[in-house]
Amino acid sequence: MEIGKAQHHRDGRKHAAPNPTAPRHNLAVMSFLFLVAAGVVVMVYRRSHAGVQPHLQEPFPAKLSAWRLFVGRAADLHPNNAVVPYDINTPLFSDYALKHRFVWMPPGTSVKYRPHDVFDFPVGTIFSKTFAFPVEGHHGERLIETRLLVRTAARWVGLPYVWNQAQTEATLDIDADPVPVEFIDDGGRVHQTNYNIPNANQCKECHELKKTMEPLGPNARNLNKTYFYAKGPANQLEHWKEIGYLADAPTSAQAPRAAVWNDPSTGDLDARARSYLDINCGTCHRPGAAAATSALYLNLAENDAEHLGVCKAPVSAGRGSGNLLFDIVPGEPQESIIVHRMDSTEPKVMMPEIGRTLTHAEGVDLIRQWISTLPGTCAPALPAGHRGASS
Amino acid sequence: MGQLNAPRSNRDSQRRALALVIAVAGLLAGILSACRHKEEADNTSGVSFEKKLQERLILATPGTVIDLPEGHFHISRVLSLTVDNVTLRGKGMDKTVLSFKGQTSGSAGLLVTANGFTAEDLAFEDMAGDGVKINGGINVTLRRVRAEWTKGPDRGNGSYGLYPVQCKDVLIEDSVVKGAADAGIYVGQSRQIIVRRNRVEQNVAGIEIENSRYADVDDNTATGNTGGILVFNIPDLPVKDGQYARVFNNRIEANNTANFGSSASMVSKVPSGTGLMIMATKHVDVFGNTIKDNHTGNVMLVSFYATDEPIHDAAYDPYESSISVHNNQMSGGGTDPASLKVKVLALAIGKPLPDILYDGVVDPKMKDSAGRVVGEDRICIQNNGAATFVDFDAAENYRHPDRSLTAHNCSFAPLDPVDLPDEDTSEAVPSGGTSTNGTN
Numbered sequence: 001m002e003i004g005k006a007q008h009h010r011d012g013r014k015h016a017a018p019n020p021t022a023p024r025h026n027l028a029v030m031s032f033l034f035l036v037a038a039g040v041v042v043m044v045y046r047r048s049h050a051g052v053q054p055h056l057q058e059p060f061p062a063k064l065s066a067w068r069l070f071v072g073r074a075a076d077l078h079p080n081n082a083v084v085p086y087d088i089n090t091p092l093f094s095d096y097a098l099k100h101r102f103v104w105m106p107p108g109t110s111v112k113y114r115p116h117d118v119f120d121f122p123v124g125t126i127f128s129k130t131f132a133f134p135v136e137g138h139h140g141e142r143l144i145e146t147r148l149l150v151r152t153a154a155r156w157v158g159l160p161y162v163w164n165q166a167q168t169e170a171t172l173d174i175d176a177d178p179v180p181v182e183f184i185d186d187g188g189r190v191h192q193t194n195y196n197i198p199n200a201n202q203c204k205e206c207h208e209l210k211k212t213m214e215p216l217g218p219n220a221r222n223l224n225k226t227y228f229y230a231k232g233p234a235n236q237l238e239h240w241k242e243i244g245y246l247a248d249a250p251t252s253a254q255a256p257r258a259a260v261w262n263d264p265s266t267g268d269l270d271a272r273a274r275s276y277l278d279i280n281c282g283t284c285h286r287p288g289a290a291a292a293t294s295a296l297y298l299n300l301a302e303n304d305a306e307h308l309g310v311c312k313a314p315v316s317a318g319r320g321s322g323n324l325l326f327d328i329v330p331g332e333p334q335e336s337i338i339v340h341r342m343d344s345t346e347p348k349v350m351m352p353e354i355g356r357t358l359t360h361a362e363g364v365d366l367i368r369q370w371i372s373t374l375p376g377t378c379a380p381a382l383p384a385g386h387r388g389a390s391s
Numbered sequence: 392m393g394q395l396n397a398p399r400s401n402r403d404s405q406r407r408a409l410a411l412v413i414a415v416a417g418l419l420a421g422i423l424s425a426c427r428h429k430e431e432a433d434n435t436s437g438v439s440f441e442k443k444l445q446e447r448l449i450l451a452t453p454g455t456v457i458d459l460p461e462g463h464f465h466i467s468r469v470l471s472l473t474v475d476n477v478t479l480r481g482k483g484m485d486k487t488v489l490s491f492k493g494q495t496s497g498s499a500g501l502l503v504t505a506n507g508f509t510a511e512d513l514a515f516e517d518m519a520g521d522g523v524k525i526n527g528g529i530n531v532t533l534r535r536v537r538a539e540w541t542k543g544p545d546r547g548n549g550s551y552g553l554y555p556v557q558c559k560d561v562l563i564e565d566s567v568v569k570g571a572a573d574a575g576i577y578v579g580q581s582r583q584i585i586v587r588r589n590r591v592e593q594n595v596a597g598i599e600i601e602n603s604r605y606a607d608v609d610d611n612t613a614t615g616n617t618g619g620i621l622v623f624n625i626p627d628l629p630v631k632d633g634q635y636a637r638v639f640n641n642r643i644e645a646n647n648t649a650n651f652g653s654s655a656s657m658v659s660k661v662p663s664g665t666g667l668m669i670m671a672t673k674h675v676d677v678f679g680n681t682i683k684d685n686h687t688g689n690v691m692l693v694s695f696y697a698t699d700e701p702i703h704d705a706a707y708d709p710y711e712s713s714i715s716v717h718n719n720q721m722s723g724g725g726t727d728p729a730s731l732k733v734k735v736l737a738l739a740i741g742k743p744l745p746d747i748l749y750d751g752v753v754d755p756k757m758k759d760s761a762g763r764v765v766g767e768d769r770i771c772i773q774n775n776g777a778a779t780f781v782d783f784d785a786a787e788n789y790r791h792p793d794r795s796l797t798a799h800n801c802s803f804a805p806l807d808p809v810d811l812p813d814e815d816t817s818e819a820v821p822s823g824g825t826s827t828n829g830t831n
Contacts, residue, residue: 312627319572347520
């Protein structure tokens, strides 16, 4: 199937046709031109057939096309051989952007299954995540940026590529300007914003754990879902096993599965809220990551109520706290700082600090509902040791 | 300019064009020079100063020095640095100004997550959030840096001016911070710290050392803040048990600005008119300071219970102990206490309040069989001239205030000075600060 397709490309190229202006009687010239033409054919064939081209050292390519992750028309994001599309159960909110995720691993390599942490992918692995907004027209989407996360021998590297207006190419821009976008979300609301493309440093802000960059989404619980591949639907973990990308994995039924934040059939309110907080907050708010200084930990593994923010006074939120006293007040979403900060788009107040310019109304609603069901109160108890101090 | 090779027949129009070009050029030059003082964009390649600077920060390699020109540059989004051993250097804290007025994204002016960072001779103004935040760096130097919210004390200002957190080997010197709605210079959850010869004005807290170990805070001027200098240890932080601080040769004067901190912040508990406040910390040596005209109290020594906040952190020690206050000059404090609690105290013992206010809250475990604190755990207060004192007995609601220093007539061996790895080189740089060198 792949070959037939590539031949179609080859046949369509003008270069492949013999040059009609060549002198018929000059055998030498003709043979020369034939050789040139044949060379061009071979080159075109090889280009359209060539696999992914990993670049594991600086300088990284200025053009996204140089990675050859996609074939055919650039904006179609048609994956090259061995480039596998994937999805995750509960994603990070990014101004309602549509996201197209792909992974590629070097031939002969695979990643070992781990039940909880993000998989430790082999050197050469490339993740590609393209952010797009719906637009009217035959294509239906305007591609804004493609973020590559590349596993070099030393470390993961984040590379932001920005799409041109013509949607024919994306160019590496380590500090891209904001992009004005206007779109209608699924709920029919019109949004207008200056979409912020995170710069190369900001990749690290979210992706670093203990000063080491790593992917965030591709863990067992978030990959454990059905994807509609070209060949038909399949569980992603099962599919990765089948194509040799995933080793030592249990069946998908045995693997953990993150709740889909907006699908009650996948988990109760608590599970969905925790899944949402895990991916939207817990990447920084976990031990060893950027917001660990606050001791507010919202990753899924955290089970201590105070670290989760219940009746926890903020440390350095300042005005971000909106003069509220605790991160989460059980039963009182309007008194809870995390709701206040998720609901805001003011730079100093909003959480997450980067990665969005709009409020995720549906996400905030989920957390509101969750907090309103939490038991308990935060009445400031009299300090226990106070009386003891004078005895 | 290449257009001037016009055909001869068009001489007149050529002259007219030339005149026009000159006129336009003159006009442009005029506009440019007029704008230069206000705002300057580095337009040599059509790329904004902001983008160029951020790109230099991203592409820096260890050892890179990024020199910034004189000028007033507008920055709209948080700048960030993740490369070790980079220096960011301007032409002076009043000459190279990065203005974040109207900042559209990010909760700081500059966010550094790298070791060996140095910033020198530049200013950060009007950030949406914090000024310069250094998260988890080893070997941090901020020298002759100004962080300022230019409209003065305002609830809408950012929290911290110069803000190393979870760092090691921190030097902040000859810098200026004004207008922070939390602490001007805040060093939190860090180790090995020198904060010296800085000027902090009109912040809620001038300088705050929090949950940190081994800090020298000396030769600073803290004036016009809500509280001048704070050494705090608070619960619920990943790095706990701050101790060992030397606070010496500072001028802590007239910190009487109304508290404009967010009510959820720890510093919102600090009453206006606080000079030096030491809370729930151990091993603090306070000497050689001039502390005066702080209307609530020149020096306050309190436990965490002073905040009335509940404590859930089982590993937290809320008591202050092993504190020495000696050879300081104090005057003019306690004339007009701000907080309700201290006003109640003033009703109980009369105004002006003494210079040194000690809450007398002691860990029961530290008391001997006679109910006294002895040895290393004491609060020692000696040789402070005419400075007055009260143990105001907070635990019993001021029932037995005690103005006698008898129980506190003691001293500790001096703490070791903080010794930073590269301190010698920093001394070689000429200083424009308010140094009053020498120790007692």
